[in-house]
Amino acid sequence: MSEHEYVPKSKAAKWFNDRLPLLTLGAHLTDYPTPKNLNYWWTFGGILTFCLITQIVTGIVLAMHYVAHADLAFASVEHIMRDVNYGWLIRYIHSNGASMFFLAVYIHIFRSLFYGSYKSPREVIWIIGLMIYLLMMAAAFMGYVLPWGQMSFWGATVITNLFSAIPLVGDSITTWLWGAYSVDNPTLNRFFSLHYLIPFLILGLVVLHIWALHVPGNNNPVGIDIKKPSKDTVPFHPYITIKDAFALLVFMIIFAGFVFFTPNVLGHSDNYIPANPLVTPAHIVPEWYLLPFYAILRSVPDKLGGVILMFSAIFILFVLPWLDTSKVRSAVFRPIYRQFFWILVIDVLMLGYVGAMPAEGVYLVLARVGTIYYFLHFIVVMPVVGYLEKTDPIPMSISEPVLTGGAEPSLARKVNDKV
Amino acid sequence: MIKSNIKLLVLSFLLLISLRPLQSAEMVDPIKVDWSFKGLTGTFDRASLQRGFQVYKEVCASCHSMQYLSYRNLGEPGGPEFSEQEVKAIAASFEIEDGPDSQGEMFTRPGKPSDKFKSPYPNVQAATAANGGAYPPDMSVLVKARKGGANYIYSVLVGYEDPPPGVTLDDGVYYNKYMVGNKIKMPNNLMDGLVEYADGTESTVDQMAKDVTTFLAWAAEPELEERHKTGVKVIIYLVLLTILVYLSMKKIWSRIDSEV
Numbered sequence: 089m090s091e092h093e094y095v096p097k098s099k100a101a102k103w104f105n106d107r108l109p110l111l112t113l114g115a116h117l118t119d120y121p122t123p124k125n126l127n128y129w130w131t132f133g134g135i136l137t138f139c140l141i142t143q144i145v146t147g148i149v150l151a152m153h154y155v156a157h158a159d160l161a162f163a164s165v166e167h168i169m170r171d172v173n174y175g176w177l178i179r180y181i182h183s184n185g186a187s188m189f190f191l192a193v194y195i196h197i198f199r200s201l202f203y204g205s206y207k208s209p210r211e212v213i214w215i216i217g218l219m220i221y222l223l224m225m226a227a228a229f230m231g232y233v234l235p236w237g238q239m240s241f242w243g244a245t246v247i248t249n250l251f252s253a254i255p256l257v258g259d260s261i262t263t264w265l266w267g268a269y270s271v272d273n274p275t276l277n278r279f280f281s282l283h284y285l286i287p288f289l290i291l292g293l294v295v296l297h298i299w300a301l302h303v304p305g306n307n308n309p310v311g312i313d314i315k316k317p318s319k320d321t322v323p324f325h326p327y328i329t330i331k332d333a334f335a336l337l338v339f340m341i342i343f344a345g346f347v348f349f350t351p352n353v354l355g356h357s358d359n360y361i362p363a364n365p366l367v368t369p370a371h372i373v374p375e376w377y378l379l380p381f382y383a384i385l386r387s388v389p390d391k392l393g394g395v396i397l398m399f400s401a402i403f404i405l406f407v408l409p410w411l412d413t414s415k416v417r418s419a420v421f422r423p424i425y426r427q428f429f430w431i432l433v434i435d436v437l438m439l440g441y442v443g444a445m446p447a448e449g450v451y452l453v454l455a456r457v458g459t460i461y462y463f464l465h466f467i468v469v470m471p472v473v474g475y476l477e478k479t480d481p482i483p484m485s486i487s488e489p490v491l492t493g494g495a496e497p498s499l500a501r502k503v504n505d506k507v
Numbered sequence: 508m509i510k511s512n513i514k515l516l517v518l519s520f521l522l523l524i525s526l527r528p529l530q531s532a533e534m535v536d537p538i539k540v541d542w543s544f545k546g547l548t549g550t551f552d553r554a555s556l557q558r559g560f561q562v563y564k565e566v567c568a569s570c571h572s573m574q575y576l577s578y579r580n581l582g583e584p585g586g587p588e589f590s591e592q593e594v595k596a597i598a599a600s601f602e603i604e605d606g607p608d609s610q611g612e613m614f615t616r617p618g619k620p621s622d623k624f625k626s627p628y629p630n631v632q633a634a635t636a637a638n639g640g641a642y643p644p645d646m647s648v649l650v651k652a653r654k655g656g657a658n659y660i661y662s663v664l665v666g667y668e669d670p671p672p673g674v675t676l677d678d679g680v681y682y683n684k685y686m687v688g689n690k691i692k693m694p695n696n697l698m699d700g701l702v703e704y705a706d707g708t709e710s711t712v713d714q715m716a717k718d719v720t721t722f723l724a725w726a727a728e729p730e731l732e733e734r735h736k737t738g739v740k741v742i743i744y745l746v747l748l749t750i751l752v753y754l755s756m757k758k759i760w761s762r763i764d765s766e767v
Contacts, residue, residue, distance in 0.1 A: 124763065124765040125765065163574075163575070166575040166647065166648065167575075169730070170575060170576075170580070170729060176730040176734065177730075177734075177737070180734075322763060322765070326759050327759060327763075330752065330755055330756045330759050330760075331756055331760075331767060333752050333756075334749065334752045334753050334756050337745060337748055337749040337752055338749060340745055341742060341745045341746065341749065344738065344741050344742055344745060345742070347738070348734055348735065348737060348738025348739075348742070349735070349738055351734075352651060357651060357652055357653055358652070360648045360651040360652035360727075361644070361652045370687075
């Protein structure tokens with residue numbers, strides 16, 4: 089990948105590297121030429137890696153004390169909170185960590201949407217990323233079931249019941265998923281097993297995600313192809329590592345604010361009531377990061393239709409690179425698409441908000457409008473705007489708008505302001 | 508351009524949130540109390556916790572269990588902080604079932620600090636049957652299990668009223684202004700002078716409600732004081748480290764002709 093071959097200095101290192109080129113890999117990761125104009129929206133890859141490692145480490149410790157049994161799970165969580173040394177800290181990091189993970193992944197995804205990072209030649213990075221996102225949702229959902237509170241139980245009941253909408257075999261599939269005739273102890277056991285497995289699958293996909301990234305290299309705010317290495321790039325270390333470290337620390341301050349001062353604000357109070365199959369909570373709501381999809385699900389009066397639409401909302405993202413017809417990557421140079429991008433952001437936030445509200449009256453209307461726009465954005469707006477839009481002039485290189493400001497000062501200033 | 512869009516975004520979101528009050532008009536918001544444990548450096552009022560324990564023991568404990576607490580917790584830092592002797596005496600005042608002994612028989616013995624709080628009923632069914640079909644919820648995490656937390660618990664305790672005209676109540680059902688649905692099966696158990704506080708504080712209904720709510724808030728979050736203290740240290744550490752890393756970053760990036 090790099091122009092010049094890496095040669096270890098010592099004889100022993102060379103001997104080892106000839107047999108397993110780990111040192112070459114290390115040198116590649118250190119020297120990896122990165123566009124020098126990456127803004128802070130590009131620091132979320134590193135932040136997400138931190139989130140994954142944090143969830144795995146705290147999760148392994150929690151699993152040492154947690155008991156996956158319907159009669160004991162709730163009590164074992166209280167045991168962690170009260171009797172395990174710093175158990176409260178480890179559990180609050182893990183539970184708030186899930187929310188922080190999703191916060192970061194949503195910023196990461198919308199960054200990709202704004203700057204066209206999903207477009208050729210980065211389609212495979214995008215698709216692997218979506219697979220990671222799907223697995224994250226599965227892991228988070230199953231993790232929320234483990235404390236076996238009221239929301240755990242009823243959330244699991246609602247979500248697993250979705251599969252019963254499948255014609256003919258739906259009920260059999262649901263029973264098979266449960267391992268019983270309702271959400272019960274076998275369900276809890278398998279959810280725990282899968283909840284432990286999925287993060288390692290994600291870890292594997294993260295390696296592929298980064299590998300696929302290192303083939304074409306990073307996209308950048310200007311969205312143009314750059315020569316690597318060149319005066320447009322910097323080596324990953326120390327330039328990007330220190331910048332990622334700074335952004336990560338700011339992120340950790342917010343994270344710590346939640347963990348230490350409002351550890352339960354993102355959860356639902358009903359989940360501190362032990363699961364009771366005989367009492368249904370007044371409103372069953374999923375965790376905040378799943379709310380937009382929940383709103384789409386409930387916006388359709390038909391169960392099967394709702395399920396299909398909800399899954400379509402995610403799977404439509406897989407074909408996004410081929411729905412976008414624009415030759416220009418970055419929305420910085422796409423005046424029309426840029427407006428629609430922000431409408432989409434508002435739309436998803438609105439769907440999230442109505443997902444938390446009862447599905448009636450004005451909320452149901454908003455959910456339906458939001459759902460329709462969500463799909464219109466991808467199916468109609470992206471192909472049509474890409475085709476009709478007159479894009480702004482694009483600079484020849486990252487350095488150009490800065491260095492050759494004399495030639496076309498208006499363009500240079502414009503680009504700098506936007507980026 | 509991006510900035511003005513973010514403004515638009517924030518504005519439309521605020522508009523959405525302002526729709527919310529239209530929806531939940533029938534619920535009365537709980538009374539806001541200025542608890543000592545609120546805020547970033549909040550701590551529990553030690554004397555209030557001890558009084559609250561007394562109210563719990565003499566009033567609530569006859570129906571409500573607190574199965575996740577142990578008597579030793581009463582002496583731990585950040586809680587009521589009874590002395591070791593007091594904790595032993597409190598534990599010993601309960602008869603705890605233990606066993607089986609070497610003969611296979613269950614037996615009772617005076618409680619030890621390591622014992623869990625003794626429950627008033629052997630199981631949920633017995634508790635439900637003895638209370639007119641309504642299970643008195645376990646109070647270990649009650650404050651965390653109710654929307655509105657401590658404010659809500661306190662409000663319900665002082666929220667008993669005569670039902671408004673037109674509302675008829677079944678036998679054993681009481682009207683409460685703050686309870687979700689306004690109907691509650693727990694009678695109003697607090698009346699002025701009900702308990703005799705050891706520290707001489709006047710035991711008004713309001714005082715007892717505040718004290719026992721404080722006690723329940725601690726029971727739900729016994730780590731609160733340590734959490735707040737550690738949190739302040741962690742944030743200070745992170746902020747200092749962030750400044751150092753920021754300065755290093757500026758220094759490193761000054762080597763090239765690019766802004767960071």
